[in-house]
Structures are given as structure tokens and as C-alpha cells.
Amino acid sequence: MSEPMIEVRNLSYTYRGRGEKSALSSVTFSVSRGEWLAVIGRNGAGKSTLAGLLVGLLKPQSGSIRINGQMLDETSEWALRRHMGIVFQNPDNQFIGTTVEDDVAFGLENENMPVAQMKVRVAEALKLVGLSGLRQADPSRLSGGQKQRVAIAGILALRPDILILDEAFVMLDPKSRRDLLSTLRRLAEATHLTILSITHDMDEAAASNRILVMQDGKIVNDGTPGQIFSTEKDLGAPFSERLRRILLAKGRRAPDQYMTEEEMVDWLWK
Numbered sequence: 301m302s303e304p305m306i307e308v309r310n311l312s313y314t315y316r317g318r319g320e321k322s323a324l325s326s327v328t329f330s331v332s333r334g335e336w337l338a339v340i341g342r343n344g345a346g347k348s349t350l351a352g353l354l355v356g357l358l359k360p361q362s363g364s365i366r367i368n369g370q371m372l373d374e375t376s377e378w379a380l381r382r383h384m385g386i387v388f389q390n391p392d393n394q395f396i397g398t399t400v401e402d403d404v405a406f407g408l409e410n411e412n413m414p415v416a417q418m419k420v421r422v423a424e425a426l427k428l429v430g431l432s433g434l435r436q437a438d439p440s441r442l443s444g445g446q447k448q449r450v451a452i453a454g455i456l457a458l459r460p461d462i463l464i465l466d467e468a469f470v471m472l473d474p475k476s477r478r479d480l481l482s483t484l485r486r487l488a489e490a491t492h493l494t495i496l497s498i499t500h501d502m503d504e505a506a507a508s509n510r511i512l513v514m515q516d517g518k519i520v521n522d523g524t525p526g527q528i529f530s531t532e533k534d535l536g537a538p539f540s541e542r543l544r545r546i547l548l549a550k551g552r553r554a555p556d557q558y559m560t561e562e563e564m565v566d567w568l569w570k
Contacts, residue, residue: 303369304330305462305494306354311363313349323349325517326363333461334492336485338505338525340535341514347498350514351466354496355386368461385455387448389467400426400442401435404454411458425457428483430476444471452480456487465497469504481507502529506538506560526558540564 311327324346331337339347352358354365356377365372367380397403404425408418426432429449434442439450448471455463463484469477485507487493497504505511511528513521513535521528529541537545540561547554555567 304366305333305335305368306331306496307366307369308354309364309366311350311353311360311365313353313358313361315349322517324353327517327519328363329512329519329522331494331496333494334488335510336488336495336497336508338497338499338508338511339514340499340502340505340511344516345514346517347514348466349517351386351464351496351498354464355384356381383461384464385458385460385462386464386466387451387455387468389470398438399435400431400437400439400450403439403450404457407454407458421457421459422453425453428456428487429453430479445473445476448472449476449480459491460493462494462496465495465499467499468497469499469501477501477504500536502536502538502541503561506540525560530558 307330309328311324312322313324314322327346327350329337339350341347349358353360354372356372367383370376370380372380396406401422404422405418408421413421422435423432426435429452431446431449431453434446439447442450448468452468469480472480481504484493484495488495495508497508499505506525506529508525511521511523511525512519513528513532521532523531525538529535529537538561540559540563543564544554544559555564559567
């Protein structure tokens with residue numbers, strides 16, 4: 301069995317000036333190559349702190365992080381960051397270029413990629429996020445959802461081994477969100493892209509292979525979407541599970557266990 305792409309062991313972190321309460325406390329988990337792991341939990345659960353530690357923006361106070369078998373520390377963080385891409389909630393903080401095309405190309409230019417190859421990568425990334433027709437647009441004039449798709453395209457153009465999404469879909473309209481989730485699922489399957497998605501959106505979490513539930517800086521549950529949404533009744537649920545619960549509450553015929561949206565549609569047609 302190959303080594304995990306991400307391996308976290310006994311990770312802890314406390315912000316200065318916040319008393320003795322830890323933002324993270326002895327967090328341990330691993331993510332396999334090509335796996336999509338969603339991290340969910342209420343505000344203050346420690347999700348964004350975890351993202352900051354994984355990309356080296358914060359330094360662990362105890363515990364360890366390994367990326368593709370290599371320890372993440374001050375001597376390795378710059379090399380390891382080349383294999384990771386992170387998209388934050390606010391896309392305005394990630395814009396550099398004066399056009400959409402320039403912005404997506406920025407990271408590739410830093411790698412001194414030949415222009416011909418760069419143009420192919422940019423075109424592919426913009427097609428993936430559905431923005432091929434806006435390549436010459438000014439990023440500052442785009443809608444919030446379009447800006448977020450540009451930010452995601454800029455990361456995808458770099459072809460990272462690991463993609464970290466920190467509430468990255470919050471500004472997207474429902475259709476754009478569904479389309480991008482479908483695209484990322486195909487990418488993960490075709491290229492073995494490892495995805496770690498930090499989110500409040502239960503439909504986004506449902507697209508993953510596995511979910512971690514965090515509370516007060518600790519992992520309190522770990523399982524497939526079906527296992528999590530069947531046991532964590534206090535959490536919100538994706539559309540398919542909400543529909544199943546409504547049918548049960550009204551005494552109607554309903555599946556006896558969690559189903560994905562696609563499975564629910566198939567079931568309803570029977």
C-alpha cells in the first residue's frame with residue numbers, strides 16, 4: 301500500500317491571546333492519493349486553522365504533517381507548496397493579472413513555463429471552470445462567482461497534486477457549484493488529484509469520498525458521506541438526505557438509508 305498523500309499526526313495549535321483554548325487539539329488523520337476528503341463543522345471548529353497549517357501559513361506547536369511522505373517543516377515547505385494549491389473564500393485576495401487570462405497564467409509564469417505550453421494550460425483551465433469566453437475580461441469587473449472560478453482555474457492550471465478548498469464555493473450560484481463539483485470529481489478520478497475541502501456546504505461535502513466532522517478543535521467523526529449523514533442528525537444535510545427525511549416525516553415511501561442525489565433521482569423514477 302502506498303504512503304498517504306497527506307498524513308497528520310497529533311497536530312495541535314493555540315492562537316496567542318485566546319486563553320488556553322486550543323484551535324486544534326491532537327488531530328490525526330490521513331488522505332490517500334486521489335481521495336476527496338471534506339472537513340465540516342461549525343464556526344470555530346478549527347477547519348481553517350487546519351488549512352493554514354497544511355500549507356505552511358501557520359506552524360504546528362506540536363505534532364507533524366507529512367506531504368507525500370515528506371515532513372512539512374521550514375526546510376521543505378517551499379518545495380512542498382509547489383505540489384499544493386489552495387483556494388480561499390474571498391477570490392479578490394488572489395488576483396494579480398489585469399485580465400482573466402493573465403491572472404490564470406501568473407503561477408505558470410513564476411515557473412518559467414514556455415509560452416506555448418502556458419497558453420495550452422490556461423485554455424484548459426478556463427474551459428474546466430466554464431470561463432473560456434471571458435479570457436480577456438478584467439477580473440475586478442466579474443461577479444463574485446466568476447471571480448471564484450478564475451481563482452480555481454489559476455490553481456488547476458498549475459496541476460497540483462493536492463487541492464485545498466477553504467470555503468471556496470461559497471460565492472458560486474447553485475448551477476456553477478454543481479458543475480464545478482462534477483468537474484473536480486472527474487479530475488480526481490482521472491488524474492488522482494487529492495482534494496481537501498473545508499466547507500459549510502453539505503452538498504459539497506456529499507461530493508467527497510470521506511468526511512471528517514470537527515468540533516472544538518477535535519475530530520469527532522470520520523466516515524463516508526452515507527455514514528456521516530446517517531449518524532450526525534444535528535448537522536445540516538445535502539439535498540437528497542433532506543428530501544429523504546421529509547418523505548419519512550410525512551409517512552411517505554422513502555429509501556431506508558442515505559442516497560446520493562443521483563441515486564435518489566434513480567430511486568424516484570422507479
